[in-house]
Amino acid sequence: MSAVAGEVAGGPPGEPxxxxxxxxxxxxxxxxxVPVMIWLVGxxxxxxxxxxxxxxxxxEINVLLTALGTPVLLMVWVYFGYAAAVFRQRGPEVVDGPxxxxxxxxxxxxxxxxxxLVLGLAVLGTVDLFGEAGTGGGEGPAPIAKxxxxxxxxxxxxxxxxxxxxxxxxxxxxxxxxxxxxxVNREVVFHVTSLDVDHSFWAYELGVKADAIxxxxxxxxxxxxxxxxxxxxxxxxxxxxxxxxxxxGRVVSQxxxxxxxxxxxxxxxxxxxxxxxxxxxxxxxxxxxxx
Amino acid sequence: xxxxxxxxxxxxxxxxxSWRRQLLGFSVIWAIVGAAIGYAVFHWIGTKIAKGxxxxxxxxxxxxxxxxxxxxxxxxxxxxxxxxxYPVSRMLGRPxxxxxxxxxxxxxxxxxxxxxxxxxxxYFVGVLFFFFVGGMNAMLIRGELTSTHGSFIPAGNYLTLVxxxxxxxxxxMSAGVIGPLxxxxxxxxxxxxxxxxxxxxxxxLWLTVLAGFVLLGAIFLGGFPTGWTGYAPLSDQARAGMDCxxxxxxxxxxxxxxVGLNLLVTVMTLRAPGMHWNRLPIxxxxxxxxxxxxxxxxxxxxxxxxxAMLDRTVDTSFFLASGGGSPFxxxxxxxxxxxxxxYILALPGFGIVLxxxxxxxxxxxxxxxxxxxxxxxxxxxxxxxxxxxxxxxGINANLRPFYMFTTExxxxxxxxxxxxxxxxxxxxxxxxxxxxxxxxxxxxxFLIGGLxxxxxxDVPSDVTTHGSYFVMAHFHYTIMGGLVFALMGxxxxxxxxxxxxxxxxxxxxxxxWGMFVFFNLTFAPLFAAGLLGxxxxxxxxxxSLHNLNxxxxxxxFCLGTSMLVFLINLxxxxxxxxxxxxxxxxxxKSLEWQLPTPVPVYNFERIPVITSAPYGYGVPDAPPVADFxxxxxxxxxxxxxxxxxxx
Numbered sequence: 001m002s003a004v005a006g007e008v009a010g011g012p013p014g015e016p017x018x019x020x021x022x023x024x025x026x027x028x029x030x031x032x033x034v035p036v037m038i039w040l041v042g043x044x045x046x047x048x049x050x051x052x053x054x055x056x057x058x059x060e061i062n063v064l065l066t067a068l069g070t071p072v073l074l075m076v077w078v079y080f081g082y083a084a085a086v087f088r089q090r091g092p093e094v095v096d097g098p099x100x101x102x103x104x105x106x107x108x109x110x111x112x113x114x115x116x117l118v119l120g121l122a123v124l125g126t127v128d129l130f131g132e133a134g135t136g137g138g139e140g141p142a143p144i145a146k147x148x149x150x151x152x153x154x155x156x157x158x159x160x161x162x163x164x165x166x167x168x169x170x171x172x173x174x175x176x177x178x179x180x181x182x183x184v185n186r187e188v189v190f191h192v193t194s195l196d197v198d199h200s201f202w203a204y205e206l207g208v209k210a211d212a213i214x215x216x217x218x219x220x221x222x223x224x225x226x227x228x229x230x231x232x233x234x235x236x237x238x239x240x241x242x243x244x245x246x247x248x249g250r251v252v253s254q255x256x257x258x259x260x261x262x263x264x265x266x267x268x269x270x271x272x273x274x275x276x277x278x279x280x281x282x283x284x285x286x287x288x289x290x291x
Numbered sequence: 292x293x294x295x296x297x298x299x300x301x302x303x304x305x306x307x308x309s310w311r312r313q314l315l316g317f318s319v320i321w322a323i324v325g326a327a328i329g330y331a332v333f334h335w336i337g338t339k340i341a342k343g344x345x346x347x348x349x350x351x352x353x354x355x356x357x358x359x360x361x362x363x364x365x366x367x368x369x370x371x372x373x374x375x376x377y378p379v380s381r382m383l384g385r386p387x388x389x390x391x392x393x394x395x396x397x398x399x400x401x402x403x404x405x406x407x408x409x410x411x412x413x414y415f416v417g418v419l420f421f422f423f424v425g426g427m428n429a430m431l432i433r434g435e436l437t438s439t440h441g442s443f444i445p446a447g448n449y450l451t452l453v454x455x456x457x458x459x460x461x462x463x464m465s466a467g468v469i470g471p472l473x474x475x476x477x478x479x480x481x482x483x484x485x486x487x488x489x490x491x492x493x494x495x496l497w498l499t500v501l502a503g504f505v506l507l508g509a510i511f512l513g514g515f516p517t518g519w520t521g522y523a524p525l526s527d528q529a530r531a532g533m534d535c536x537x538x539x540x541x542x543x544x545x546x547x548x549x550v551g552l553n554l555l556v557t558v559m560t561l562r563a564p565g566m567h568w569n570r571l572p573i574x575x576x577x578x579x580x581x582x583x584x585x586x587x588x589x590x591x592x593x594x595x596x597x598x599a600m601l602d603r604t605v606d607t608s609f610f611l612a613s614g615g616g617s618p619f620x621x622x623x624x625x626x627x628x629x630x631x632x633x634y635i636l637a638l639p640g641f642g643i644v645l646x647x648x649x650x651x652x653x654x655x656x657x658x659x660x661x662x663x664x665x666x667x668x669x670x671x672x673x674x675x676x677x678x679x680x681x682x683x684x685g686i687n688a689n690l691r692p693f694y695m696f697t698t699e700x701x702x703x704x705x706x707x708x709x710x711x712x713x714x715x716x717x718x719x720x721x722x723x724x725x726x727x728x729x730x731x732x733x734x735x736x737f738l739i740g741g742l743x744x745x746x747x748x749d750v751p752s753d754v755t756t757h758g759s760y761f762v763m764a765h766f767h768y769t770i771m772g773g774l775v776f777a778l779m780g781x782x783x784x785x786x787x788x789x790x791x792x793x794x795x796x797x798x799x800x801x802x803x804w805g806m807f808v809f810f811n812l813t814f815a816p817l818f819a820a821g822l823l824g825x826x827x828x829x830x831x832x833x834x835s836l837h838n839l840n841x842x843x844x845x846x847x848f849c850l851g852t853s854m855l856v857f858l859i860n861l862x863x864x865x866x867x868x869x870x871x872x873x874x875x876x877x878x879x880k881s882l883e884w885q886l887p888t889p890v891p892v893y894n895f896e897r898i899p900v901i902t903s904a905p906y907g908y909g910v911p912d913a914p915p916v917a918d919f920x921x922x923x924x925x926x927x928x929x930x931x932x933x934x935x936x937x938x
Contacts, residue, residue: 083716096909097654097719114706125749126692135751139688197525204824211684215612218685235758243829283613
């Protein structure tokens with residue numbers, strides 16, 4: 001903004017100090033709206049700061065981006081609003097403005113400021129991505145960002161098929177159920193794959209999103225920190241009933257989880273024997289022209 | 292009338308054919324007949340070829356026959372328009388047909404014509420027609436979404452509607468500026484009489500129009516469920532409507548590459564004397580950068596579509612994991628085209644608003660060279676960001692920081708465009724005409740679109756928003772809020788020159804305010820829908836989002852109505868109250884506004900000598916933009932003019 005003020009210093013006498021005025025308006029509006037965005041809007045930004053590690057990371061960065069984006073948005077809007085109101089020609093006559101063709105100082109300042117912002121954002125995003133176990137996003141078959149307790153994480157395979165999610169628990173005899181139960185406060189590693197077309201596993205409240213691609217094993221880490229239910233959706237167009245490919249998942253206490261999984265193991269024992277052996281990817285025969 | 296450049300042996304005028312010739316000669320009627328015959332013949336050949344192939348004949352629709360039929364339809368369409376007349380007569384040693392060079396008459400608009408102004412108007416009508424078809428699809432989609440679990444459209448038809456809307460808009464908007472405005476303005480702005488390759492120019496138009504109809508043909512072949520991205524292997528499952536998507540997008544790919552090539556060669560070779568690169572209007576620069584993207588990106592699209600066609604017909608498995616292929620191959624190749632495509636949609640908007648701003652701010656364009664650098668920066672970076680569409684898809688995780696970085700870098704050259712706009716408005720004398728209102732709204736909307744893009748570029752934040760309505764709101768803010776607003780501004784600005792007819796200003800203002808208010812009321816709430824967890828392209832959604840969606844649907848219907856006002860304005864101004872436009876109603880200093888209205892067939896009586904950049908507002912003793920050369924006297928070498936408009 002100092003650059004705009006510099007422009008004013010070179011302006012003709014008698015002209016109001018537009019740069020100073022714009023800066024003042026921007027400063028006031030920013031001082032009011034940035035706290036509003038952080039403390040009033042921020043807590044409502046998804047996913048949530050308390051449901052899981054991944055959702056907390058995403059929530060924090062969403063609040064941060066909002067806090068950084070608001071002053072930028074306001075600066076441009078205040079400038080355009082001021083220009084639209086003050087630099088207008090009243091009446092029918094057409095008058096030329098001053099023939100200013102550029103100002104290297106302002107241009108360089110602008111480039112420096114935007115470059116700094118952009119580099120800061122990129123560094124921040126990268127640090128977050130690697131420091132925080134991939135923040136719940138699918139990382140492909142060979143994840144590089146892992147949580148500290150990745151080796152003891154509970155493995156759950158998420159299988160997408162038209163138009164249903166099923167879940168295999170390889171640590172529990174490889175049973176396959178349409179229900180997703182997670183023990184609270186335990187690291188979970190999802191292995192997401194698909195049997196037919198592209199899907200995307202989206203556990204909204206947990207902040208997990210990983211595409212289910214046929215022939216690919218997509219790994220995502222999350223550690224739920226609240227006993228609650230969560231929405232499971234498909235976030236990649238997968239055909240006719242894409243919008244209906246939803247389900248409810250449950251985060252339960254460790255003891256509830258143990259009793260549920262034991263019950264499922266017994267109930268599904270017959271089915272489990274018929275299943276293909278657990279594998280990170282499956283190659284069923286392709287379905288063509290199913291409409 | 293002067294001779295056509297470079298072909299001095301050609302007769303200078305073409306005789307007006309008789310009305311019988313007009314009616315029976317090669318024209319759009321014969322193009323339709325040709326397309327129908329071509330489709331029937333090639334479809335029949337296709338059924339013969341596919342005979343015995345179980346995968347084709349046991350399905351209800353035979354892709355081999357449909358794809359070959361569409362190829363035949365394309366050939367028949369072009370023959371019916373007379374594209375073969377010239378090469379065939381040359382091959383037979385006969386004098387070349389000059390039919391398409393006919394200079395007068397309404398009939399020119401219904402057939403192959405190589406006058407760049409006629410082609411541009413044909414583009415305008417064609418693109419507008421398909422734009423409204425795509426808009427009607429959007430209205431039906433919003434109607435369906437007034438209920439949480441689908442109201443009046445069956446789920447399969449809903450997906451076809453979504454896919455048609457997306458594909459139609461993407462296809463037609465990539466041709467939406469470069470077609471009508473690019474073809475009309477670029478030759479005139481650089482002081483030329485034509486495009487470098489007039490027949491190729493006409494070819495791109497007729498391919499674009501055919502592509503629109505082929506895409507609509509999908510409705511009769513079972514529709515297609517994939518959206519505009521056509522992801523495999525979903526596309527491999529789809530019925531024969533998918534073939535219409537593949538062929539129509541391929542036609543657009545060919546048209547885009549050719550139109551880009553044509554514009555690049557035109558700007559490189561046909562500039563008038565004195566039109567140095569640093570005097571080129573900023574709109575021409577935006578067309579140059581768009582053309583570079585089109586030439587480099589569209590062939591990749593064609594290749595990937597061809598691979599999908601092979602997967603569907605001769606059972607290759609490029610995209611089938613079970614056959615050794617990979618869906619990622621489609622994703623990567625498609626987005627290698629798809630992301631430059633996004634800037635094929637953005638750069639023309641930059642060019643239009645930066646061309647309009649100086650005229651109504653009555654100031655030179657601020658930072659001309661930086662603006663050009665910004666456009667080239669956008670063009671260059673747009674080839675390095677495509678994997679940000681695949682952040683959570685399970686690509687190599689090591690690559691993601693690189694694509695996050697390049698994606699965020701692109702906001703530097705985009706930010707430059709904002710700086711240029713802000714600098715141009717500094718201490719300006721703004722006149723609030725309709726083109727100026729649209730240009731200012733462009734900056735308002737595009738800023739929201741751009742800043743929401745920052746969330747999507749950041750991988751952790753993208754995990755929240757990827758595949759949700761947030762993305763959908765984001766790209767509607769950039770494409771509709773950006774490009775379509777700029778295009779509307781450009782049309783209100785240049786249509787009086789292009790058609791010689793003045794548009795009704797009161798209706799134009801109603802159109803602008805309706806479109807601006809309801810555009811924002813439609814798409815701003817959709818950011819919230821995305822953040823609240825609504826995935827894209829669904830016809831049923833969580834009950835808690837019902838009120839929000841009903842609100843958006845009502846706003847969308849009002850937005851649709853405001854677009855109707857535009858149509859009413861066109862009908863009113865062209866058919867009901869026809870007021871001739873003045874030659875230069877905006878008092879612009881650009882070259883195109885110094886020509887008489889309507890512009891003569893060969894644009895310039897003599898090739899002008901350009902004496903200054905077109906933005907000399909407020910410059911004391913600014914020279915006229917060009918010396919049009921008094922008749923009979925050879926134009927003198929211009930005195931060295933100040934290098935106006937450079938930063």
